Amino acid sequence: MNKTHPKPPASASAAQLLPTLGLLPVLAISAGVAGPAQAQDTVTLDTVVIRRQQGNEAETSYKVTESTSDKATAPLLDTPRTVTVVTGRQIEERGQTSVADVLRTTPGVTLGAGEGGVPQGVRPYIRGFEASQDMLVDGMRNASRTQYEAFNLESIEISKGPGGVYSGAGSTGGTISLNSKIPQPGAFDEVALSYGTGNYVRGTLDSNREFGAIGLRLNLMAQRADDLGGRDGVESRRVGVAPSFSYRLTDDSKITAGLYYYKDEDTPDYGVPMSNATTPAAWRRGSGTRIDPFLPVDVDPDTFYGLHARDFRDIESASGYVRFAHAFSDSLRLTTALRKARDTNTYVVTSPTSGSDGLVSRSSKASDRVNETVSFNAQLSGEARAWGVEHSFAVGVDIANSRATNRRLTVTNPDPMPTSPYENPNPGAPWGGSIERGGESGYSTTRSRGVYALDTITFTPQWEATVGLRWDDYSVDSITHATDTTPRESHGNDSDFLNGILGVVYKPVQNGSIYASASTSSNPAGEGAGTGGSNASDDLDSLDPERSVNYEIGTKWLVLNDQLELSAALFRTEKDNARVTNALGETENIGNTTAKGIELGFAGQVAERWGIWGGYVHQDVKLKDGGWSTPRGGGEPYPNPATGKQVAKVPRNSFSLWTTYDYSPQLTLGGGVTYTGKRTASYSQNGDADAALPSSWRTDLMAAYRLTEATALQLNVNNVFDRQIYTDSHVSQFANIEPGRNFVLTLKHAF
Numbered sequence: 150m151n152k153t154h155p156k157p158p159a160s161a162s163a164a165q166l167l168p169t170l171g172l173l174p175v176l177a178i179s180a181g182v183a184g185p186a187q188a189q190d191t192v193t194l195d196t197v198v199i200r201r202q203q204g205n206e207a208e209t210s211y212k213v214t215e216s217t218s219d220k221a222t223a224p225l226l227d228t229p230r231t232v233t234v235v236t237g238r239q240i241e242e243r244g245q246t247s248v249a250d251v252l253r254t255t256p257g258v259t260l261g262a263g264e265g266g267v268p269q270g271v272r273p274y275i276r277g278f279e280a281s282q283d284m285l286v287d288g289m290r291n292a293s294r295t296q297y298e299a300f301n302l303e304s305i306e307i308s309k310g311p312g313g314v315y316s317g318a319g320s321t322g323g324t325i326s327l328n329s330k331i332p333q334p335g336a337f338d339e340v341a342l343s344y345g346t347g348n349y350v351r352g353t354l355d356s357n358r359e360f361g362a363i364g365l366r367l368n369l370m371a372q373r374a375d376d377l378g379g380r381d382g383v384e385s386r387r388v389g390v391a392p393s394f395s396y397r398l399t400d401d402s403k404i405t406a407g408l409y410y411y412k413d414e415d416t417p418d419y420g421v422p423m424s425n426a427t428t429p430a431a432w433r434r435g436s437g438t439r440i441d442p443f444l445p446v447d448v449d450p451d452t453f454y455g456l457h458a459r460d461f462r463d464i465e466s467a468s469g470y471v472r473f474a475h476a477f478s479d480s481l482r483l484t485t486a487l488r489k490a491r492d493t494n495t496y497v498v499t500s501p502t503s504g505s506d507g508l509v510s511r512s513s514k515a516s517d518r519v520n521e522t523v524s525f526n527a528q529l530s531g532e533a534r535a536w537g538v539e540h541s542f543a544v545g546v547d548i549a550n551s552r553a554t555n556r557r558l559t560v561t562n563p564d565p566m567p568t569s570p571y572e573n574p575n576p577g578a579p580w581g582g583s584i585e586r587g588g589e590s591g592y593s594t595t596r597s598r599g600v601y602a603l604d605t606i607t608f609t610p611q612w613e614a615t616v617g618l619r620w621d622d623y624s625v626d627s628i629t630h631a632t633d634t635t636p637r638e639s640h641g642n643d644s645d646f647l648n649g650i651l652g653v654v655y656k657p658v659q660n661g662s663i664y665a666s667a668s669t670s671s672n673p674a675g676e677g678a679g680t681g682g683s684n685a686s687d688d689l690d691s692l693d694p695e696r697s698v699n700y701e702i703g704t705k706w707l708v709l710n711d712q713l714e715l716s717a718a719l720f721r722t723e724k725d726n727a728r729v730t731n732a733l734g735e736t737e738n739i740g741n742t743t744a745k746g747i748e749l750g751f752a753g754q755v756a757e758r759w760g761i762w763g764g765y766v767h768q769d770v771k772l773k774d775g776g777w778s779t780p781r782g783g784g785e786p787y788p789n790p791a792t793g794k795q796v797a798k799v800p801r802n803s804f805s806l807w808t809t810y811d812y813s814p815q816l817t818l819g820g821g822v823t824y825t826g827k828r829t830a831s832y833s834q835n836g837d838a839d840a841a842l843p844s845s846w847r848t849d850l851m852a853a854y855r856l857t858e859a860t861a862l863q864l865n866v867n868n869v870f871d872r873q874i875y876t877d878s879h880v881s882q883f884a885n886i887e888p889g890r891n892f893v894l895t896l897k898h899a900f
Contacts, residue, residue, distance in 0.1 A: 205303075206236070207303050207328070208237050208238060210238060210753065211236055211238060211239055211752040211760055211762040211807075212712070212752045213225065213304065213752075214226065216228070216232065216306065217304065218306070218315070219288060219484050219543065220288070220315050220528070220543050220603060222530070222541045222603050222604065223613070225714075226661075226662055227605070227654050227662050228652075229615055229650075229652025229653065229664035229665070229666035229701070230308060230310055230650075230668065230703075231308075231310065231720070231750070232309070233255060233309070233750060233764065234304055234306050234752070235251050235307075237303050239807060240299055240302065242807075242809060242819055242863075243821065243865065244851070244867070244895065245299055246298065247299055248271055248297035248298075248299060248302075249271050249296070251299065253887070254807070254823045254847075256748075256750075256764040256766045256804055257275065257276060257748060257764070257766035257803060258274065258275055258307065259273070259274045259798065259800065259803075259876070259877070260272060260273055260274070260877055260885075261273070261281070261798060262419070262876070262877040262878065262883075262884075262885050270296055270681075271284070271295070271296060273325060275309060275322030275325070276310065276322040276323065276722060276746070276766075276770070277744045277770030277796050277799040278697075278722070278742075280319075280320070280321075280323060282676060282677045283322075283323065283324045284297070284325050285316065285324055285325065285326040286326075286327050286329070286490070287326075287327070288326065288526065289470070289486065289524040289549075290316060290317070291468075291490060291492075292520070292522070292551065292677060293466075293490070293492035293520040293553075294494060294680045295464055295466060295492045296413050296415075296464050297327060298370065298387065298411050298413075300353050300369075300389050301329050301330050301389065301391035302327055302328065302330070303328045303329065305327055306328060307323060307326075308320075308323045309322070309323040310323055310668055310701055310720060310722060311648075311669050311670030311697045311698065311722060312668060313619060313670035314601060314618065314619040314648045314649055314668065314669075315617075315619075317597055317599045318621060318623055318646075318673055319671075319672055321672060321695075321697045321722070329393070329409070330391070331364075331366065331393050331395065331405055332357060332358075332359070332393055332394065332405070333357050333359075333366070334364075335357070336358050336359060337357050337900075338354070338356045339355045339356070339897065339898070339899050340352070340898050340899075340900075341896070341897045341898075342895065343893050343894065343896075344893070345865075345891060346376070347375055347376030347380070347383075348376065349374040349378075349893065351370070351371070351373075352369075352370070352372075353370045355367075362397040363395070363396055364394065364395035365393075365394055365395075366392070366393045367390075367391070367392045367393075368390075368391040368392075369391075370387065370388065370389035370390075371388050372385055372386070372387040372388075373385055373386050373387075377416075378867075379888045379889055379890070380450075380451050381576070382453045382457065382577075383418050384457075385414075385415045385416070386415065387411070387412065387413050388411070388412050389411045389412075390408075390410045390411075391409045391410070393405070393407035394406050401475055401477070402473070402474070402475045402476075403474050403475075404471065404472070404473050405474075406469070406472070408467075408469045409468045409469070410466070411465070411467075412463075414463060415462055416455060416457070416460060416461070417462040417498035418453065418455060418885075419454075419498055419514075419879075419883045420445070420501070420875070420884050420885040420886040421445050421446055421454070421883065421884055422446050422503045422509055423443055423444070423503070423878055423881045423882060423883060423884055424443040424446050424503060424840075425437070425881075427503055427504065427507070428446060429571070431447075431571070432448060432572075433446065433503075434446065434447050435840075437839045438837060438839070439837035439838055439839075442830075442837075442838050442840050442841040443840040443881065444840070444843055445873070445884035446503065447873075448571055449572075449889065450871065450872070450873050450886055450889035451888065451889050452573075453574065454511060454569055455498070455499040455511075456499055456511060456567060456576060456578060456580050458579060459497055459560070459562075460496075460498055461497055462495070462498070463495045463496065464492075464493065464494050464496075465491075465493040466492045466493075467491050468491070469488070471486070471487050472484065472485070472486040472487075473486075478531075480531045481529070481530075482529070483527075483528070484526075484527070484528050484530070485527045485528075486525070486526045487524070488523070488525075490522050491519070491520070491521045491522075492519070492521075493518070493519050494516065494517075495517040495518070495556075496515065496517075497514070497560055497584060498514050498515070499511050499512070499513060500512050500882060501883050504568060506568070508568040508569060509568060509569045509571055509574065510567075510568055511566065511568060511569055512566055513560050516558065517557070517586065518555055520552070520554075520679070521551060521552050522550070522551040523551075526545060526546070527546050528543055528544065528546075529543070530542060530545075538606050540605070540606055541604070541605040541607075542602070542603065542604040543601075543603045543604075544602045545600075545601060546598070546599065546601075547597070547599040547601070548597070549595075552593070553593045553594075553595075553678060553679025554589055556587065556589055556590065557585075557586065558585075558586055559585045559586075560582065561582050561583045561584075563581040563582050567580060590629070590630055591628050591629040591679075592627075592628055593626065593627040593628070593679035593685065594626050595623075595625050595678060596625075597621060597622070597623045598621065598622045599620065599621040600619065601619035602617060602619075603617035604616055604617070610656065611655060612653075612654070612655060612656075613653070613654040613656070614651075614653050614654070615650060615652040615654070616650065616651055617649055618647065618648075619647070619648050620645065620646075620647050621671070622645045623644050623645065623646070624643045625641065625642045625643075625673075625674070625684075626685055627639070627641070627678050627684035627686075640686050641685050642673065642674040642686065642689055642690050643690065644694050646671035646673065648671055649669055650666065650667070650668040650669075651668075652664055652665065652666030652667075661704070661706040662704065662705050662706075663702075663704045664701075664703055664704070665700075665701070665702045666699075666700075667701075669697065669698050669699070670696070670699075671696055672695035672696075672697075672724075674692060692736065692738055693726060695724055695728060695738070696724070697722055697723065698722070698723055698725075699720060699722040700720070700722075701718055701720040701721075703716065703717055703748075704716065704717055704718075709753070709754065712753050712755075713753035714752050716748075716750040716751075717747070717749050718747070718748045719745075721744070721745040723741070723742070723743045723744075724741065724743075726738035726739070726741075727739075727741060727742060728740065730777050730778070730786070731776060731777060732786055734779065734786060739776060740774050740776055741773040741774040742771070742772050742796065743770070744769070744770040744771075745768070745769050746766060747766070747767050748764065748765070748766045749765045750763070750764035751764065757811075758810055758812075759811075760809045761806070761808045762806075762807045762808070763805045763807060764804070765802075766802070766803050766804075767801060767802050768800075768801060770796040771793065771794065771795060771796070772793070772794060772796050774792055775789030775791050775792045777789060778790070787834060790832040790834055790835065790836040791836075794836070795829060797828070797830060798828050798829070798842075798877055798878070799828060800825050800826035800828045802826035803823075803825050805822070806823075807819070808821065815855045816854050816855075817853045819851035820849060820850045821849045822848050822849075823846070823849075825845050825874075826844050828841060830842055830878040830881050830884075831878075831880060831881040839881070840878065840881035842877070842878055843873075843875070845872055845873070845875070847867075847868055847874050848868070848869045849865065849869065851864065859899045860896070860898045860899075861897045861898075862895070862896055862897075863895045864893070864894050864895075865895070867888070867890070867891050867892070867893075868888065868889055868891065870890070871890040872889075874887040
C-alpha cells in the first residue's frame with residue numbers, strides 16, 4: 150500500500166468511461182456517479198511499459214526515495230539502515246508472479262524448504278536469519294506460512310538487520326513488507342495475457358477509476374499450466390481478486406479499504422533427491438566428505454517425482470483492511486489501520502529421497518493449517534521544532550491477536566512405499582493409498598501489544614539522528630487436544646521486551662549521506678507457534694527472549710542528477726543468548742550466532758534510456774555456539790557439529806543485476822543475472838560438511854516491443870542456459886530446484 154497523507158484534491162480530470170473486461174462492479178458504480186466524461190491524462194514513457202498512473206515511483210522506476218511505511222521518519226537516503234526495494238516496474242519486466250520469484254533474485258535473501266513439521270510456503274532468510282515470521286502486508290505482520298502472489302503488489306520493501314523497534318517480535322535478519330495496490334488519481338485499464346512453456350496461461354486486469362472524492366481499483370488474476378515453468382507434471386491453478394476503495398471525507402481526511410482473495414491449487418513440488426551412499430553412480434554426485442560433499446542428484450531440471458493421484462495443495466488467503474488518515478495540520482497526522490486475515494494451507498506432497506533399492510522413494514509429507522489474525526495500528530506522526538532542532542516523529546501502538554490451528558490430515562501409503570526411477574518418473578502412476586481428514590489436533594494463540602516512539606532529529610543541514618524505543622508484551626498459549634492414547638496438553642509463555650534504534654547521519658552534500666547505527670530485536674519463546682515455529686512450552690517460560698544487536702555503517706548517494714541511487718554498508722549482527730540444548734538435554738540461553746558482511750546496492754537510471762538495479766552481498770554467518778545435538782532416534786548427546794562454522798543453507802556471496810535499455814521508442818531490451826554461492830546443506834557428526842548445494846548463475850532475458858501507443862508484446866526467457874539451480878535442501882533429503890529454460894510471451898493492452 151502506498152503511504153499517502155490527505156491532500157487537497159488536485160485539479161480533477163473525471164474518468165472517461167471505457168469498456169473494461171471483467172469490471173462490471175466498477176462500471177455499475179461509474180454509471181451512477183460519474184459526471185461528463187473528459188479526456189484521460191496519459192503518460193508516455195520511453196520504456197515499453199503500459200501505464201496510466203502518475204507520480205508513483207514504484208510503477209515507473211527502479212529507484213524509490215520514500216519508504217511506504219508510516220513509521221518511516223526520514224527519506225530512504227537519510228535512513229540509517231539498509232533498505233532494498235523491488236518496484237512494480239521490475240516485477241512486471243521480469244514476469245515475476247510470486248513473492249518467492251522476487252526473493253530468489255534479491256541479493257542477501259535465500260529461500261528455505263518446508264516439510265511436514267515446517268509448513269510449505271515462503272520461508273526467506275535475510276542475512277542468515279530466518280524471516281518467515283517477519284512478513285508484513287501493508288505494514289501489518291502476517292505470520293502465516295503460505296504463498297504470496299504478485300498480481301496486487303505495488304512494491305516489495307526489504308529492511309535489513311534487526312528491526313524490533315518497527316515490527317515487534319522477531320526481525321533478526323530484517324523484515325519483508327508487501328505493499329498492495331490502492332486507488333490512484335485518474336482512470337486506467339490494463340490487461341495482460343501470457344502464454345509460456347508447459348501450456349502456461351495467465352491473465353491479469355488492473356482497472357482504476359476516480360469519481361471526485363471516490364477512488365476505485367480492481368485487480369484480477371487467473372493462471373493455469375500443465376507443466377509450470379517446464380517442470381514435467383507440476384500443474385498450476387490460481388485465481389485472485391483484489392478490489393480497493395478510497396474516499397476523501399474532507400480535504401484533510403481519507404478512508405482507504407481493500408479486500409483480497411487468493412486461491413492456489415498448484416501441484417506441490419519438493420524438487421529432486423539429494424545424493425547419498427545408496428544413490429546409483431549414474432546419478433550420484435559427491436561422496437559425503439568435507440572435500441567432496443553429496444550434492445543433489447544429477448537429473449534434468451524439469452524432472453518431477455510427485456504423484457498426481459495423491460499429491461495436492463489447497464492454499465486459500467482472504468483478508469480485508471480499512472485505513473483512516475487525518476491531517477490536523479500540515480505537520481501533524483493521525484493514521485489508524487485495521488486488518489483481518491485468514492490463511493489456509495493444506496497439502497500432501499512427495500518427499501523424493503534416494504532409496505536403498507536404487508530407486509527414488511516417493512514418501513509423503515502432509516499438513517493442514519489455518520491461521521487467523523486481527524491486527525490494529527494507531528499512530529500520530531508529524532514534524533515540529535523543539536529545543537532548537539527539527540523533529541520528524543511517529544508514536545503509536547500495535548495490537549495483534551492470532552490463532553493458528555492444526556487439523557488432522559492422515560496419509561496411508563501402500564506397502565511397499567511408491568518408488569520411481571531416477572529418470573523419466575511418471576507423475577500419473579497409480580497410487581493405492583488413502584487420505585483421511587480429521588478435526589483439530591491443536592491450536593496456538595498469540596497476543597502482542599506494542600508501544601513505540603521514533604524521532605528523526607535534524608540538528609543542522611549536515612547532521613541528523615534517528616532514535617526509537619519500543620516495548621512489547623507478548624504471550625503464547627498452545628493446546629494439544631486429547632487422543633485415544635494421549636491426554637490434553639496446555640502450555641503458555643509470557644514475555645515482554647524492549648528494543649531500540651540509534652542512528653547518526655552525516656550529509657556532506659544534499660544528495661549523499663554517511664551513517665552509523667545500532668538496532669536490536671527480540672525472539673520470545675513461542676514465536677511462530679502453529680505456523681512453523683516452536684509451540685509454547687512451560688519449560689521455556691523462565692528463559693529470556695533471544696536478543697540480537699546489529700551495528701552498521703554505510704553510505705547512500707543519489708548521482709547522475711539524482712536518477713541513480715548507490716549504497717554500501719558494513720554490518721555485524723550478533724545473537725548472544727539463543728535457546729539451544731545443553732549436554733543434559735535442557736534448553737538454555739547459551740547459543741550464539743554472528744553475521745558480519747558487506748552489502749552494495751544500485752538502483753535507477755544510468756542514462757535516460759538505460760536503467761539498472763541490483764547488488765552484491767558478502768556475509769560470514771557463523772554459529773559460534775550451537776549447544777548440543779541428539780541423534781535421531783535417541784542416543785548420547787554430542788556437541789553441535791555446526792559450531793564454529795558457516796550456518797547451513799546460507800551462501801557467503803550473492804549477486805543480482807537487472808538492466809534494461811530502450812533501443813528505440815518501440816523496443817526495450819533487458820536482462821539479468823543472479824549468482825548464489827555454494828551452501829552447506831548439513832554437517833556430519835564429526836563436523837564435516839557432508840552435503841552441499843552448488844553455486845549457480847541464473848541468466849534471464851527480456852524483450853518488449855510497443856505495437857501501438859496502448860499495446861505491447863513482452864518476451865521473457867528465464868534460466869537461458871538451462872542450469873541446475875537449487876534454492877534449498879531439507880536435512881539433506883531433497884533439494885528444491887528451479888525450472889530449467891522456459892519462456893513467457895505477454896500481450897499487454899491499456900484502454
